Every structure is written in structure tokens, then in C-alpha cells.
Amino acid sequence: MALKDTDYPVKYGRPQAANLEKNVTVKFGACPHDCPDGCAMLYHVENERLVKVSGNPYQPFTRGRLCVKTKDFAEHHYNPDRVLYPLRRSGAKGEGKFVRISWDEALDEIYERWQQLINQHGAESILPYGYYGNMGILNGATAGDAFFNKLGTSIGEKTFCASSAVTAQLMTVGPTLGTDPESIVQAKYIIIWGGNTVTTNSHLWPFIASAQKEGAKIVVIDPYRSRTAKMADWHLAVRPGTDGALALALINLIIENDWLDKDYVDRYTLGFEELKAAASSFSVERAASITGINAEDIRTLADEYANTQPALIRVGVGLERHPNGGQAIRAIDCLPALIGAWRYSGGGLLQMPVFVPVQADLLSRPDWIQEGKRVINLTTLAEVLTDKKLAPAVNSLFIWNANPVVQSPNTNKVVEGLLREDLFTVVSEYFITDTARYADLVLPATMAAEHNDIVTSWGQFYIAMNQKAIEAPGEAISNFELFQRLARRFGFNDPHFTKSDTEFLAEALDWDAPLLQGKSYEMLRENGFIRLNVPDKENYRPHAEGNFPTPSGKCEFRSSLDTSSGLVAPLLRQMLIDRQASKPIEPVPNYIPTNQIAAENKGACEAWSLQLISPKSHAFLNSEYANEEHKLRKQEDQSVLINAADAVSRGISHGDTVRVLNELGIVVANARVTDDVPQGVVVVTFGYWEGNAKKNAVNALTRCNGLGFAGTPYYNNTRVEVEKLPAASELM
Ligand SMILES: Nc1nc2c(c(=O)[nH]1)N[C@H]1C(S)=C(S)[C@@H](COP(=O)(O)OP(=O)(O)OC[C@H]3O[C@@H](n4cnc5c(=O)[nH]c(N)nc54)[C@H](O)[C@@H]3O)O[C@H]1N2
């Protein structure tokens, strides 16, 4: 049901209002996962036990449905493998042997080891490595910032995900929320570009399906026939890393055929002539030979997209993971303005509505960062840990909300680094993950129902409250509490470190900002969720008359955003520098073949004949849940999807055990011979743990790279060979 703001004061959440068994109380939950859906949940508690977790049926976007990952979220909290007490390594590194210690012992050991490192090498020898295992405002990737800024450690730059997509968006349309996902039921043409909605954003799918039922055509642009492509009306199998050429060819066709909304372009865009020039060399024939999509299909796509309104583009992150992915998204982001799609409710661009007014400075304390502090990009962990010339060397890693052995590029090198005897590694976790296995100390962390938080979304317009519903098991503590305790152990007496979680939560959002005006923390606590203060979704047309939050106020085909712009937060400024080329990102979208950009990878890329892409697994959330039996059963053994032509020429049959390899590593998988992938492309999904995969998970094959556009890692720009495994002994 679609309720308006005013319709939902406390209809649920209070025990007496809900249809509940006796003795069951309900608290508001918010899914903590790094997922665009941001579900509002309800925690059902009986005799101090979490007996059920359901979706909050009143949240209009997620509408009470939970996904395959969180269906048994209550049971997840009671998984018997959970780490419940601080642990100290008792065997060799990586052996996985630990003994229980007390929190005081753990904090003392961290204090003593770090003081020693600080005295010998300076605090920059310590590297905090946090990511979005938890998306909460208090317990998320930035939970440790205030503490580490005060301590003066190296700063970890986090560009694993969406940094190209967000930067492209900032440069083109500015920090706008874009099209309301609930409005897209009105769309008549929907392009899902480099995203696997059915798997990764499943609560958006019903809106797309509704539009489809009402006659909208759904187009998926993806190198392989994903679950989403199978549900679509039309799948275009683009060659990986060539989307920029396709988008520029569409622009060229739209201009050549005069399918433009000239009035919109004149009034509300900047740099049309430059975009026209950039696109002019992308004839349909040229784009067809680059992308592998036939010329007639490209023509049809341009014609249908430009002439069917409302037209919507949903951009995923799959296409950003190439050296030219950022510029491809820039080109795509220009399309809605060219055809005036923004004029229509339900049309436009749905990308990353991340610009929610969180009081980030209050929580992270960037004012405590000392001038010139070393910034280390965390996607280069493999190199950082093994670089003998790095000064000071990284001698201690503190990891929370992250599983770099599975998630960071170049697993074998990450592990080589983690095995260093002179590296002191602390990991805060739920389980002994592939990363925690290499830790010197493991610290137990709370799950969502065991702590308080607020969760914002990066896929829809609601914020959700997460209330502590049950006591933490054993001695688990929240990330928030962990850093408060560490700060006090280090003698930091700033009031920041004695404030409680609920005190911070009351201030965590800027309630005076336009997106929150008229809303309040009390309202959030009362209702469990609130909608951002944007107009009624039926009529929401944020850029019908321009009003783009860019320097010019227009959709910028030629970006005028530069590193000095006040619109760009200081930590984002470096995103506008192409670090590989050491100059600002080109302001007009372009397409350069990947092997011309990633020059240092060129040899390796060309030595292997197949292109590997590694999208998300359906039943895992990144690497979470890959240790749980029923999720593994759903997801099945690690497999490699391979086209019949590629399989035959290698003597591979469906079901064979094969190895996927390149100069960095070997991954063992079951071959699935299928025409879901085109010739020349293979797919191994991401998230398996070493122990669950037959041998190694997919990042054993991906490399650290030049960090061009916005520091994005090029996970999908990976070349491999696939070979039939001759003997079972090789599995060892
Ligand atoms: N079930 C599940 N849901 C998740 C996650 C999960 O692990 N599991 N992870 C969450 C996270 S952190 C994120 S960031 C989102 C990501 O959600 P998505 O944006 O859907 O991300 P991916 O699955 O990485 O990639 C999407 C698609 O891009 C395609 N792709 C790869 N290379 C190219 C290319 O060059 N061009 C084009 N056009 N397409 C390409 C892949 O084949 C894939 O089908 O999902 C979130 N939701």
C-alpha cells in the first residue's frame, strides 16, 4: 500500500497496535546491509529472545517483504558460530586457532602494541580498514573516524563501490536524489544499465514489474543474461567495458535524427556542442563493432528510448568496474536531459540517491585530521601490505565491517601481507571470516537487533530507525561502543568519547535541511521510518525545469565542477582527479578502450583470452551469509558460466570441475555451459569464502589498478583462461 507521510503515525510498532501473540513486543528495525533497498523491519521479541524479524508493512517502498538473505534474520543472530568474546591468536597466523581473553586484555594489548608502533614509526603505520558491512550512521564505515583522526593514523580511502557512479552523477546532474523509485510505475520505457535489479535491488523490481504490466518496455544492458535480463522484454549483451561507446552512439543518433527535446537542451543543459562533437565519431556501425550489439538494435534502442516517454534509466554499478566505466556513466547520465525525460514524472535517472543530510562532520570529526595525513586507498591493500618501500610501512591493520580477503582485489597478495609476522591485525567481526582467520585479535561485534542506529538508504527516499531489541550475546559490543572504549583506553577525554549512542542519534541528521524540514527525530522514533521531504511521488519531477544542483544549475554535458567547487565536500575533491593521468577528469564524456587506459595492465590483459566479470551472488550479501548452510544451498557451489563455443574449444562439458586462472591466481569452479553468456565472457559470482568455494574466491583473479576515475577498482576488467581440471589432486 502506498501511504502518504501523514497517514502513517504509529500504526504499527506498538505492541497493542499490532496483531501479536501474547508476550511479544515489537521494536523498529532497519536492515543494516549495504544494499539500495534499505528495508524497514520489525523485531519481534518474546522472553528476551528475537523470535521473528519481519518487514515493516507500512514502509511504502519495501512494503513488508524481506529478501532471501534476511528472511531468517532472527535465526542469523543465534548462529552458533558467532564470535562471542574477544579472542587472541594461539596458533600460527591464518591457522584459525584462538583463545578467549577479556576486553581489558584486548584493549591493553591494542594500546601497548600501538603505542610502541607510534613511538617507533609514527601513527601512520596504523591503517584503519572499515567498510559497509554495516550501513548504520553510527556503526557504519565511518564509525572509527573520530577515534582514528584523533590518534593520527593513516586515513583509509574507500572506493570499492559506486565511487565512479556517484562522481559521474555529481559531475553531470549534481547531488540530486534523482527520480523517485516509486514514481517509475508511470514510466513507459525503462533501461536497466549494468544492474541486476532482481538480485541486488529486489524491492525495486515490483515497481518495474508494475510499469511493465502497464505496457512499459524493460530493457537490460548487461554482458550476461542475468536474472533481471531474463525478466526483461529485451536484453542487449554489451561487451564488458564498452558501454561508453554505446551511450555515445545513442547520443549521436538522437542528435542526427533530431529526436532531441531542443527546448530542454537550450534552457537546461550546458555544453551541448561539445557533447555533440564527442559523440559524432560514434556511428552506429562503429559502436556495433565495439560493443558486439548489432547496428539495427542500437538504432532501435535510440529510437524507442528517445520517443517513448516517460523514459527512465536505472544505472547499476556493474559497468563502473572498468577503466572507462566512470566516463560511460557520464555519457549515460546525459541522455535523460537530451530527450527531456526529466519533464515527466517517472522519467529521468535513478542512480544513487545518497545525498541525505547526515551530520557527518559531527560524527567523523574531520577537524581532527592533522594536515598532510597519509591517505591510503583501501582497494590497494594487497600492494600496501607487501610494498617493502612504503614509508612508514603499514604495521597494523584495524578491520571492521569488512572482509578484505574475499572482497579486495588480488586475494593471494592480501593473504601474503596478512601473514607478515610484523603485522598486528585486529578484526571486529561476527564470525571467523577468511579475514578474521589471519587476525592477532578478534573482537566480537553486535548484530542489528542488539544495538541502536539509524539507517539511510542509497536506493529510495526513506530513513529507518533501528532499535536495540535484545541484549548482545556473550561480550559482543557495537562498533560505536568499540571505538568509544578504545578512545577512553587511549586517554582521549574529549566529550565526544563519552557521549552515548542515543545522544548521537538525536543529532545524527540535520533536521533543518530542506530534505528533513518538518520531520524530527521523535517522528522517526515513533514511526520507525520517515520519508525524505520530497513532494508527492505521483508528481515528483525534480528537474522538469532544470534546477540541477550543479555549478551552472543545468545538466552539465561539459562538467564545470572542479576541485575548488564549494559543492564538493573536501574528501570528495580528490575524486575529480584522474590519478592515473594525474590531471582532472576530462569534463566531456568520452570512450577510450580499456586497454588504452589501464596501460600497466595491458600485457596481462591481453595474455588471457577470456573476460571475467564477477557480479553479486543472489543469496549472499557481498561475503555475508556465505558461511550459512541454507544460503549456500540456494546459491550452490561456486561456478563459472561459460559459453558453449568457449567450452567446446577447451574440451569442457557442463558440470566439469575447471580452473579459472591468470597470472595472479587460480579459482576452482563447476563449469556451467550456457548461452546466458556470450562467447569470450565468463562469469563467477562474488562473495564465496575460501572454505566454501572449491578453491579460492573470485578476487584471487582481480588486480589492484591505477585508480583512474574516482579510484574505482576494475574488478570486471579481468582476463582469464579456463581449463578442465585434470585430477582431483589439484583441488588440494
Ligand atoms: N543479493 C545481493 N544483493 C546485493 C549485494 C549482494 O552481494 N547480493 N550487494 C549489494 C551491493 S554492495 C551493491 S554495490 C549492489 C550492486 O548491485 P548491481 O549494480 O546490480 O551490481 P553487480 O551485481 O556488481 O553488477 C550488476 C550487473 O552489471 C553487469 N556488468 C558487469 N560488467 C558490465 C559492463 O561492462 N557493462 C554493463 N552494462 N554491465 C556490466 C554484471 O553482469 C551484473 O549483472 O548490490 C547490493 N545488493
Ligand SMILES: Nc1nc2c(c(=O)[nH]1)N[C@H]1C(S)=C(S)[C@@H](COP(=O)(O)OP(=O)(O)OC[C@H]3O[C@@H](n4cnc5c(=O)[nH]c(N)nc54)[C@H](O)[C@@H]3O)O[C@H]1N2
Ligand atoms: N570481484 C568483486 N569484488 C567486489 C565486488 C564485486 O562485485 N566483485 N563488489 C564490491 C562492492 S560493491 C562492495 S560494497 C565490497 C563489499 O565489501 P565489504 O563491505 O567488505 O563486504 P563483506 O565482504 O560482506 O564484509 C563485511 C563484513 O562486515 C561484517 N559486519 C557486518 N556488520 C558488522 C558490524 O556491525 N560490526 C562489525 N565489526 N562487523 C560487521 C560482516 O560479518 C562481514 O564479514 O566488495 C567489493 N568487492
Ligand SMILES: [Mo]
Ligand atoms: Mo557495493
